[in-house]
Amino acid sequence: MNNNIAEENQNMNQELETQNEVNESEIELTGEETMEELLDIYDSSLSKFEEGQVVTGTVISxxxxxxxVDVGYKSEGQISIHEFISEDGNVSVNVGDEFEVMIEVWDEEEETVLLSRDKAKKVKVWDAIKDIYDEDGTIEGVITSRVKGGFSVDIGLLAFLPGSQADLRPIRNMDEMVGQTYTFKILKYNKKRNNIVLSRRVLLENEREKMRSATLSAIENDKVMEGIVKNITEYGVFVDLGGVDGLLHITDISWGRVKHPSELFSVGDHIKVKILSFDFEKERVSLGMKQLTPDPWTTAADKYPIGSKIKGRVVSLTDYGAFIELEEGVEGLIHVSEMSWTRKIRHPSQMVAVGEQVEAVVLDLKPENRRISLGIKQTVENPWEVISQKYPVGTIIEGKIKNITEFGLFIGIDDDIDGLVHISDISWTKRIKHPSEIYKKNDTIQAVVLDIDKANERFSLGIKQTQVDPWETVAERYDVGKEISGVITNLTDFGVFVELEEGIEGLVHVSEISKENIKSPKDHYQIGETITAKVMNINSDERRIGLSIKRLNEDDDDNRYLEEIAKSSKPAASAFGEMLRSNIQEKLEAEKKENE
Structure with a gap:
């Protein structure tokens, strides 16, 4: 019993020493104190705690x-080991470590003290939050995750950051903010409900306002400034110059062609721009980027003189031509009429494609209007300049039919030059309603060169001219007064058409059918019927032969009729009239000789 008391006294003395010699200056021991007195002194020397209180303790095991943990009480406080296990599973506490703890449970009778380091930290954080809020200060935290309506932020405690308070403008990709450390403003807090609401936007707005004032004082026309691309639209780019937004219109981005600003910029890009104009009242700033470099049209006349050959890239096609980029900001137009000497180009896509590199000749230049006229066909020799030498008029050529129309045939010659055989130059004698009655595409034919019009790029050919015109000798084959037979090809109210040979027809006028009055030949004849008639007159120029049926076997009357025609004939006004009068005279003289 005495030994136990002695050991207990010894332990108590050691504990008293480890408590930094508590109240040494106030309590002086004489060594004559009784055990009861010593216990009273020990109890009075120990700190008095309350649940929820935060104290400093030292790890003893x-x-x-x-x-x-020794917190200055007669029995050690206990903390669960789980509060010291890190994410990788290691225990992060050692004997001698000193830190603050909170008294969770303090039972003096049972001499039990339960502690919590984590709760002590939270108490300290709440105290800090109150101080920061009262002093209108800021706090730093890490965004840990996305939650409904915003983010969860670790500031020692979990706080809520609404999405609308995360930035100055809506955030496109909210996941990019997770894991980032930012400074926040405490909007409100409630310790009982464990609720803390933060804002980053308030700080950004304050910062932007400071920058805005500085920017407004620095802005002036023609000044070059650096900004950040804030928003991109189809008509331009909004640039943050530092609290002040300016518009970089699409027409002021580049001297060249820009289809959409997004081709050149992304939100967040840092760019240099020039102040074009500024309205202080409305705070509207017009920006330019192309104005940072000289206008290329100022030197276009020197770079692209008329007649020079250039190379460029096709950037656009329209119905009337192709636009060629010679350099950034300088484009020329190749009109469809300047793409080929021989082909009829309906659309420039028949010759070039967007993105293609082409060679052209400068035809005209007007820098003041920012226009350059170009031509592709001028890069090669004009075939129409040499075609007349290669195929002089009268030359017989051979070629394939490339196209058939109602007015003629197009014959391929060379160098994409087509010759036209008009429907009237297909046959001397045949009546052709459509060339396709005789020919078909890709037929090979021979034709004669009739005319070459270089100015209008026309090449005229003739098929019938490869043969002699049968009407030139028709008077030799059909003497006036001669009886001939033929097949009726057509019946009209004014007469009967009779084919004498292929392509040669004569007309029996209704008055020359019979001595009787005939109202319509259709009542007396049929198409395809063969009839005999007498040749009365021939007009080779007009390709007409006059026939008569009623004058068959009436030689005397016929002679008198012919004499009347010869006597009444005036001097011939044409070769045909002279020939007709001569034929009649010869016929009369021959018949007189026979009668003699």
Whole structure:
């Protein structure tokens, strides 16, 4: 019993020493104190605690389940080992570590003290939050995750950051903010409800306002400034110059062609721009980027003189031509009429494609109007300049039919030059309603060169001219007064058409059918019927032969009729009239000789 008391006294003395010699200056021991007096002194020397109080403790041992911490009480406080296990599973506490803890449970009778380091930290954080809020200060935190309506932020405690308070403008990709550390303003807090609401936007607005004032004082026309691309639209780019937004219109981005600003910029890009104009009242700033470099049209006349050959890239096609980029900001137009000497180009896509590199000749240049006229066909020799030498008029050529129309045939010659055989030059004698009655595409034919019009790029051919015109000798084959037979090809109210040979027809006028009055030949004849008639007159120029049926076997009357025609004939006004009068005279003289 006495030994136990002695050991207890010894332990108590050691504990008193480890408590930094508590109240040494106030309590002086004489060594004559009784055990009861010593216990009273010991109890009075120990700190008095309350649940929820935060105190400083020192780790005296680390066990499997608990960590013992000396907080100046007669028995050690206990903290669960789980509060010291890190994410990788290691225990992060050692004997001698000193930190603040909160008294969770303090039972003096049972001499039990349960502590929590985590709760002590939270108490300190709440105290800090109150101080920061009261002093209108800021706090730093890490965005840990996205939650409904915003983000969860670790500031020692979990706080809520509404999405609308995360930035100055809507955030496109909210996941990019997770894991980032930012400074926040505390909007409100409620310790009982464990609720803290933060804002980053308030700080950004304050910062932007400071920048805005500085920017407004620095802005002036023609000044070059750096900005950040804030928004992109189809008509331009909005640039943040530092609290002040300016518009970089699409027409002021580049001297060249820009289809959409997004081809050149992304939100967040840092760019240099020039102040074009500024309205202080409305705070509207017009920006330019192309104005940072000289206008290329100022030197276009020197770079692209008329007649020079250039190379460029096809950037656009229209119904009337192709636009060629010679350099950034300088484009020329190749009209469809300047793409080929021989082909009829309906659309420039028949010759070029967007993105293609082409060679052309400068035809005209008007820098003041920012226009350059170009031509592709001028890069090669004009075939129409040499075609007349290669195929002089009268030359017989051979070629394939490339196209058939109602007015003629197009014959391929060379160098994409087509010759036209008009329907009237297909046959001397045949009546052709459509060339396709005789020919078909890709037929090979011979034709004679009739005319070459270089100015209008026309090449005229003739098929019938490869043969002699049968009407030139028709008077030799059909003497006036001669009886001939033929097949009726057509019946009209004014007469009967009779084919004398292929392509040669004569007309029996209704008055020359019979001595009787005939109202319509259709009542007396049929198409395809063969009849005999007498040749009365021939007009080779007009390709007409006059026939008569009623004058068959009436030689005397016929002679008198012919004499009347010869006597009444005036001097011939044409070769045909002279020939007709001569034929009649010869016929009369021959018949007189026979009668003699």
């Amino acid at each position: 680390v066990g499997r389940e608990t960590v013992l």
